[in-house]
Amino acid sequence: MLILMEAEATRAQIDRVCDRVRELGYAPHEMPGAQRVAIGVTGNKGGIDPGHFKRLDGVHDAVAVSRPYKLVGREVNPEGTIVEVAGTRIGGGELTVMAGPCSVESRDQVLSTARHVRSLGATILRGGAFKPRTSPYDFQGLREEGLELLAEAREATGMPIITEVKDTETLPLVARYADILQVGARNMQNFTLLEAIGGLDKPVMLKRGMSASVKEWLMAAEYIVSRGNLNVVLCERGIRTFETATRNTLDLGIIPLLRGMTHLPIIVDPSHGTGVAAAVTPLARAATAVGVDGIMVEVHPEPAKALSDGPQALTFPMFETLMAEVSKVAGAIGQPVAQLSTPSKTPSTSAHDEARA
């Protein structure tokens, strides 16, 4: 923290600021300049709220110098964190492809989608069972039934599953099924949920809030990590701006900066990031090229009939194109597409599945 005094600040004002610094348990360091005095503050762990000083007489401004986050900062793990998920991993130089429907809607829908994306190289299956929706009248997900269908798809394909957890009430239930918990953009600052997840030993993917600054996002991750759960993955999914031609504005420019700021793996979601199916594959290529640890996309056997997010879902052929193109770009930057260590079960459909199909 650097406190900049007004040019005309009096000796008494400067002294009072130094006293206040001491009162708070820190050490003031007076640094006289030609036009004004600056006061450095040291002895703090973590950030100091500039609000403590801005209102004192004679203070021009108070500027935070040290970073407010501690455990998620790059310097804590310069190599970068690798999050282990059943049979695969996120981070460590490979590109993880997560794919699946926005919402789990039916057994056929989720199984056919899971098999399709698995056969093309996706290693993690996404699907929503508890859906936070803007309207109380919209489809809210199949709930536990949806989780069971996801588990069945995992069984059938060998892919671990990621699914959203929307509250602490359903956290134990969702955690029982999910390989990775997803915290949605609206819950990025649901601190009680973050703390509860922080107490689990389960990977979590934290989506950036719609209007969250990078600092706020990292502080949200710090909530989880500071409770002991180090398996946090960040997911950029677009921010809200004045531009309405796309559903959100995918902020790829932040990725290289984020890399320097944190050791956590980074995923990009071009489906929510654009909201337009035709834009998903180009942006998946772009996300790959900018350098991320994975991408997450929505795929649906029949997008026009999807119960949520139809306009942004890829058809099966579109996903095939995506995988082909993303693989080429990943290859060009020397990043292999991540594999499952468990053998894919896609070719051998189980009798159980056959019977119902």
Next chain:
Amino acid sequence: MLILMEAEATRAQIDRVCDRVRELGYAPHEMPGAQRVAIGVTGNKGGIDPGHFKRLDGVHDAVAVSRPYKLVGREVNPEGTIVEVAGTRIGGGELTVMAGPCSVESRDQVLSTARHVRSLGATILRGGAFKPRTSPYDFQGLREEGLELLAEAREATGMPIITEVKDTETLPLVARYADILQVGARNMQNFTLLEAIGGLDKPVMLKRGMSASVKEWLMAAEYIVSRGNLNVVLCERGIRTFETATRNTLDLGIIPLLRGMTHLPIIVDPSHGTGVAAAVTPLARAATAVGVDGIMVEVHPEPAKALSDGPQALTFPMFETLMAEVSKVAGAIGQPVAQLSTPSKTPSTSAHDEARA
């Protein structure tokens, strides 16, 4: 819902769209135009997701026509809702002033502030006991002790209290103390919390999310009202924009539109809306002049020592100025400042308080 077909849409494509409308349980109404066909959709209750149609072949666009919210819409209660709170009311043509510290920090702080704001005409005491903070390392509130201090201040002054509830876990506890529950901007789309509050018979003030559109805000209110709790008050507290000179951009322009859209009372919070103490009184005047049901401001005996939001807290003399100026503006537009029906206890301080003072 109006579905606009492409100019070159074929007969078969139009038929398929009409079939899809029927499949969803609605009625299609073909409306041939000179250049293109439009298809009206009727028979729906509440909004239809345009996503159902946007991906069908031959569809140019799908435009929502009816409003997605039902119970909070102006037409449901054209007179406007009045929310009754112990001893006072919000709505109905009066201007309610809510004031108090950002966080409850100590007995002296909250009691002296409560007495001060009460003596100048505030009718509802604000104060945070559970504080959602961006950093896990920041002061998180006095929790139940804070609630008890608020209750003591209520006892001492006769003012009902409003305090933030941040999760379902602490909802029963907070609801036991609070006269009005406050849902903060970060929780505006915490649907589980909204639903839980919807099941109570307790007034609630719902703050607008930092980047929530008006429609999303009203849908969040709809979550509460649709569960049976009609005592919802909206609070505009500034939105996030590119401008960083103020903490947020207070969106007063939305107020007249909101009036036409909903019957719920509307409060404006110029403290969070600007983040700068010197701007709070001018914006409180402006909010009053634009026409609202109340204002909420932060007041602190010694802002420079506040544990949260010091830069935006009013000192006692600043609050006195605010009340004088806001009263004049309210008078100019013919809106009386709301009174407490219970006699103010401020003049007669209890022996209990005297002893400790």
Next chain:
Amino acid sequence: MLILMEAEATRAQIDRVCDRVRELGYAPHEMPGAQRVAIGVTGNKGGIDPGHFKRLDGVHDAVAVSRPYKLVGREVNPEGTIVEVAGTRIGGGELTVMAGPCSVESRDQVLSTARHVRSLGATILRGGAFKPRTSPYDFQGLREEGLELLAEAREATGMPIITEVKDTETLPLVARYADILQVGARNMQNFTLLEAIGGLDKPVMLKRGMSASVKEWLMAAEYIVSRGNLNVVLCERGIRTFETATRNTLDLGIIPLLRGMTHLPIIVDPSHGTGVAAAVTPLARAATAVGVDGIMVEVHPEPAKALSDGPQALTFPMFETLMAEVSKVAGAIGQPVAQLSTPSKTPSTSAHDEARA
């Protein structure tokens, strides 16, 4: 400028930064702290580009301390500037009302509007003759004919006129007719135009750009003032945000801060600020209450037939309501509505006008 070195910066790196400061003609002041060294930079007039230092080895950040603008800063004229316009003035504690049509469309339209707004107390007539339009196919204004009609309305009513100048080409022509030049939001950083206006001795109202920070806006004013034209008035007209319910988001929160930053008079335009006629009067009241030197609104005899900005134009009766309400609010905050020193000609319509009416 304060340059913050990295905690691990070497002596050589610090020396190199100091050398660079001297190379640029400034003086470095080393200020050792407990964790890092800061280097104060003095000897500069106006702002220093932090870019000079941010890329040097060992530099953590470079923070501007002094304000980049000089002539428009509050301290240059703490009393506040009063801009004299033929027969009236902007600033100095009165509230100026500027009103008139968006575009000048016909003799009848502009004269009837001018007489109406004059009769109700407006002192400056607005009207666009050269219209910058988003589409090249939209109505671009009556050009010189429009200026002549404005001049005729001035003659008829005694009101000085404000009209937009959109380029240096038409500046001499527009300046011949206008009492106040208006620079639109799109031209706020048309520096060549600003410089040309800076060379004139003619009042100018500079609208804030759609996404201009306060600093950028003041720097744009500095372009004009630094060329010698001190008669600059600022106009807040709404900024672009994610919210689309209103055309723009009127940023009233910035007004009190702006007052502290600059001595220039400040006008608010609630017509562009909201884009919705029903919201204009409430926001005009709010702007008055927040404390400005004037408001500017669009009025049209028949908004549904307006060639531009119909949705936001006030009808004649709506403007009458606005004046009544704004006067009351202005009275409540002790600010009289500005008067014309020249006698109003409204009652005595000239024979010339009579003949055509």
Next chain:
Amino acid sequence: MLILMEAEATRAQIDRVCDRVRELGYAPHEMPGAQRVAIGVTGNKGGIDPGHFKRLDGVHDAVAVSRPYKLVGREVNPEGTIVEVAGTRIGGGELTVMAGPCSVESRDQVLSTARHVRSLGATILRGGAFKPRTSPYDFQGLREEGLELLAEAREATGMPIITEVKDTETLPLVARYADILQVGARNMQNFTLLEAIGGLDKPVMLKRGMSASVKEWLMAAEYIVSRGNLNVVLCERGIRTFETATRNTLDLGIIPLLRGMTHLPIIVDPSHGTGVAAAVTPLARAATAVGVDGIMVEVHPEPAKALSDGPQALTFPMFETLMAEVSKVAGAIGQPVAQLSTPSKTPSTSAHDEARA
């Protein structure tokens, strides 16, 4: 245009709307629905201003259906426009690399940079001679001397040059030197400048305004094209959002949509788009992967000494890395990096240059 009537609109109101449509020279098409009547409007060329109808009694909303732009729309040239520049071309499936300093500062600086970027494959040299700067006290460019240095660099390397034109006053001068005129973000809606450029037969690159919607950007291009100059290239350079960690938010998500909307070539500028040198190469890779016709980056022999935009300039080695990586990504998506048809002069420096070096 579709006009949606209120559910309770009367017959007379509907008739009056239809009359108004006819008055404006269009044809109304009444389309009765179950809940409300819609009125289609046909017979228009180009867009109709919805403002004509929104204020009429009984009108709920007026929705534009046809696109407002005509000449820049994709359907006008489905193959995509190729802009021919001396010795090279933009569009047509190749990736053009434009590189050079932000500002031309000295003969050595521009020549060494030009030779460096040419030797690595850039085909167009960028450099600013007339610099629009936020502050009137900042370096404004070397003006004509800068143009001469650019011309000398063109002579030395064979690369055509792109340089910014900031006003109509200097347009003839700049056009005499430049192979491509650049219109900066601040001038995107400087319609007089656009019209003047529209009258020339010279390629122009139109940067997106800081807060311009895609539609506004395309309409700005329409200003140029509608005057006869078809050689327009669009350049996405980042938009202004709440996020301040990067200078702007590079909007790559818009690129695939833009492709569908317009036939004009598209360039991305990751230097301004991020404002951080370390982010430029990753975003250049991403822009290449998303599918554009070229990229433009700032390169400086010694960024720490740059007179403008130092923090975002690439050093020579950084640009070498960029070219290597971008080439690989371009290869992966099957897009060759554009070449100069004129032989590069880099290896054989002229005696003229040698003498001065």
